[in-house]
Amino acid sequence: MPISIEIVSPEKLLVSQSVDMVVIPGSEGDLGVLPEHSPMITLLRGGEVILYEGERATARYFVTGGFAEITGERVTVLADTAEPSSALNHAAGERQLQEATKELSDAEKAGQTDRLVALMEKVQVAQAIVDVTATAH
């Protein structure tokens, strides 16, 4: 029995199809979702949503964060931004990571504690881009 997956960004509906399993990057760790999963709402971190048909990963999408709603029949990913992982660029990710790390340490030195959480997330997203692009598919 398949499970339907939708990936939606504020600007458009990216994916709407049926697959056998979906792996989503939950804020507390990756979640592999099979049909009949118990209903759940979770935050996402920067990472890949991977669609599986049988044992094979058929599509990968990179999201920079967002939310996911899981019920027995469907997974709805509300991504902050989403794009196919193949569109990512390793070098750009490295640059982004450097910038974000610098920003974070600057903010730490300046004692801007209210910005730290947001900046840490930025670093995490950049790190995820680097990781994803490093293991070339």
Add this chain to the structure above:
Amino acid sequence: MPSLKPLRNRINSVKSTQKITSAMKMVAASKLRRAQAQAEAAQPYAERMERMLRALATAMADQPAGAAPALLAGTGRDQKHLVVSVTGDRGLAGGFNVNSGRAARNLVRKLMGEGKQVKVLAIGRKGRDYLRREFAGQMVDNPMPGSRKRPEFGDAELISGIVQDMVAKGEVDVVTLVYNHFRGVMSQVPTELRLVPMTPEKLDDAPKDADQASYEFEPEEDEILARLLPRALSIQIFRAMLDNEAGFFAAQMTAMDGATRNAGDMIKRLTLTYNRARQANITSELVEIISGAEAV
């Protein structure tokens, strides 16, 4: 006898005006199609966001009052208002900008009449200029660059950030959005939408199916809600901006269509006058020649 030259000039000038208006109509029509497609594409996210919000609000309902964040439940007061007005940046769109601007103005006046403190945030240059005339001291700066392009989600997030800031600092209790709802090409309706506190009716009315209450949350509800609410706010603003964009081009198309038709009528009338005057000239010349010939 009216002379012909000024008439001919007039006809030519109306003709070139007509060319411009008809070109603008065509441009507006194609931009309208694009804006409509963009508004449609944003629909799914908003719908699913609402569904998720409902599930969370239901889960939060069991918790003691006061636990819900201000964006959802409000600050419990109703004294300081913020009116966010959305209009177009450009004119030549009939009553489009004025209708929305006037709706915002009336709302501000009404609230002030009730003794509330009101601030105004204007998205769109036309509305800003219009509202600044009357409420110069109450305007909140909008850092959004005068948009030369289609609305982007980032713009909506910028505005949403300002609103969240103001709510967090206790500068406002209630936030209302006034924009032109795009009902169809011929009709855009000025609409008020309550942003903060987020319209609770909508959340309560919805059918609570059994599985909704049984969601697991990861991390805790309030943590997700704290992330989801700002997002939901941005989305509502984004939708209003998209609606506004589509409505603007629809209104512009209609206005330019009317202008083109009026120019056509005018050309017809002027051409008639021109031909009559020319005929009168010819006739009188003929009369002169004939009577001259007879005199010989």
